Amino acid sequence: MGLDFSVIPGYIDIVLLGCLWTIAITVAAALLSFFGGIFFAVIALYAPAIIRLPFRLFEWVFMGTPLLLQLFLIYFGLVQIGVDLPAFVAGVIGLGLHFAVYNSELIQTAILSVDKGQMEAARTVGLSRGQALRKVVVPQAVRAVIPPIGNNMIALLKDSALVSVIGVSELTLSAQRAIGATYRPFEFYILAAAFYYVINLCMEWVQRRIERRIALSR
Amino acid sequence: MTDRTTYVQIRHAQKAFGTLEVLKDISLNVERGQIVAIIGPSGSGKSTLLRAINDLDPLTSGEIWLDGVQVNKSLPFRQYEKHINEMRQQIGMVFQHFNLFPHMTARGNVTMAPKMLKGLSDKEADALAEEQLDKVGMLERIDYYPSQLSGGQKQRVAIARALAMKPKLMLFDEATSALDPELVDEVNQVMKKLAEEHMTMIIVTHEMDFAAAVCDRVLFMDQGVVVEEGPPSVVFKNPEKERTRAFLRKHLETAS
Numbered sequence: 001m002g003l004d005f006s007v008i009p010g011y012i013d014i015v016l017l018g019c020l021w022t023i024a025i026t027v028a029a030a031l032l033s034f035f036g037g038i039f040f041a042v043i044a045l046y047a048p049a050i051i052r053l054p055f056r057l058f059e060w061v062f063m064g065t066p067l068l069l070q071l072f073l074i075y076f077g078l079v080q081i082g083v084d085l086p087a088f089v090a091g092v093i094g095l096g097l098h099f100a101v102y103n104s105e106l107i108q109t110a111i112l113s114v115d116k117g118q119m120e121a122a123r124t125v126g127l128s129r130g131q132a133l134r135k136v137v138v139p140q141a142v143r144a145v146i147p148p149i150g151n152n153m154i155a156l157l158k159d160s161a162l163v164s165v166i167g168v169s170e171l172t173l174s175a176q177r178a179i180g181a182t183y184r185p186f187e188f189y190i191l192a193a194a195f196y197y198v199i200n201l202c203m204e205w206v207q208r209r210i211e212r213r214i215a216l217s218r
Numbered sequence: 219m220t221d222r223t224t225y226v227q228i229r230h231a232q233k234a235f236g237t238l239e240v241l242k243d244i245s246l247n248v249e250r251g252q253i254v255a256i257i258g259p260s261g262s263g264k265s266t267l268l269r270a271i272n273d274l275d276p277l278t279s280g281e282i283w284l285d286g287v288q289v290n291k292s293l294p295f296r297q298y299e300k301h302i303n304e305m306r307q308q309i310g311m312v313f314q315h316f317n318l319f320p321h322m323t324a325r326g327n328v329t330m331a332p333k334m335l336k337g338l339s340d341k342e343a344d345a346l347a348e349e350q351l352d353k354v355g356m357l358e359r360i361d362y363y364p365s366q367l368s369g370g371q372k373q374r375v376a377i378a379r380a381l382a383m384k385p386k387l388m389l390f391d392e393a394t395s396a397l398d399p400e401l402v403d404e405v406n407q408v409m410k411k412l413a414e415e416h417m418t419m420i421i422v423t424h425e426m427d428f429a430a431a432v433c434d435r436v437l438f439m440d441q442g443v444v445v446e447e448g449p450p451s452v453v454f455k456n457p458e459k460e461r462t463r464a465f466l467r468k469h470l471e472t473a474s
């Protein structure tokens with residue numbers, strides 16, 4: 001049996017809906033991972049030991065274990081202690097925190113490599129350390145790592161397929177459902193791949209725009 | 219005890235980095251509106267002294283006073299943080315390498331602290347930015363980022379940023395040393411203008427001609443002590459100490 005793409009129109013609505021879910025999860029998790037990454041970086045560098053050390057453990061769990069396991073833990077595990085999250089929310093939290101930890105690593109390094117004179121100049125006009133971090137040091141650090149954070153966000157998009165395991169009907173799972181009904185794996189996997197590729201292109205476009213916008217302010 | 223009429227007082231300042239004594243019992247009084255130049259060889263402790271005044275490099279012992287208030291008074295940590303932040307608002311500092319905030323325009327650099335710390339509205343802050351940037355001749359570049367400015371322009375914006383807090387005292391640490399020779403004058407002109415407005419200033423500099431032209435007093439520092447101090451006419455033209463003469467001689471040779 002050869003390829004027959006004429007089966008696609010009948011199921012395009014399912015796959016498009018899955019595509020929308022993938023976009024929603026990716027955008028929400030990307031935002032969480034970005035702001036969470038900044039927050040974690042500041043904690044890792046500046047929080048008192050009593051906060052920093054438990055945080056290390058948390059960081060280690062998110063870096064040292066499979067994302068799949070983390071998703072299971074958040075979705076199925078937390079129910080046992082009474083936290084019953086909708087699959088979409090559990091997926092966003094899992095993906096978002098996982099990549100927040102990676103972003104945090106980038107941002108920490110960037111914070112440490114901001115010129116010491118920046119903190120000094122900010123303190124000299126009367127800002128507290130916290131104010132100086134917030135207004136002067138962290139914004140510069142984040143600007144410096146926009147390109148690698150962008151790469152993490154592309155990885156996040158691809159890993160968003162994993163949330164299908166907790167039942168979110170995102171792009172990959174929708175394709176599978178269409179395949180279940182039509183027995184046409186090749187056509188629908190190709191279609192899903194095409195959608196991922198388009199989303200990927202859009203993300204790269206957004207990243208380039210951001211980079212261009214901040215080009216002068218670096 | 220303390221003579222509270224003197225605007226800026228440094229009393230028996232001592233500073234050590236580990237075992238390295240950088241400032242060895244330095245005292246200095248600066249009257250309101252006075253301009254003091256500090257000269258001396260590299261490594262003599264000039265920057266450290268300047269940075270001790272606003273507590274960027276806290277003294278090992280000694281006192282700093284500004285307008286009747288002790289800058290480095292001993293307080294519990296939190297209270298001290300609040301106190302020092304208030305004091306620093308009154309002490310402008312200009313660095314050799316400008317240290318402008320690269321992610322903000324000239325306007326943003328000037329208005330950030332007044333907005334945060336003095337609660338200026340956007341409109342008031344804009345008026346302030348225009349006023350201060352106009353003063354340093356940078357009004358046309360108000361919406362430029364530091365990356366779009368020359369070194370001299372950056373330093374002028376940095377001066378405007380310090381002035382925007384309406385400081386009682388301005389500290390300059392080799393403000394023109396990092397500049398290409400042809401850009402030095404535009405910064406010196408701004409400093410001269412401040413001198414004419416009777417801003418109280420302490421200026422670390424290698425430019426003897428400039429110091430002679432604008433300063434009321436010159437301090438020659440070497441190895442953490444003030445070797446000689448007096449009006450520029452004396453320190454430059456007729457120094458008492460052999461070390462001062464040797465330094466000036468050497469400086470003249472390398473400058474020409």
Ligand SMILES: Nc1ncnc2c1ncn2[C@@H]1O[C@H](COP(=O)(O)OP(=O)(O)O)[C@@H](O)[C@H]1O
Pocket residue numbers: 235238240258259260261262263264265266267
């Ligand atoms: N943070 C520091 N840690 C250790 N030594 C320092 C530090 N800052 C300055 N020094 C040392 O203190 C001495 C005086 O430095 P500085 O005040 O910068 O001199 P100047 O500005 O006159 O060139 C130098 O020997 C310098 O190496």
Ligand SMILES: [Mg+2]
Pocket residue numbers: 264265266392
């Ligand atoms: Mg110096």
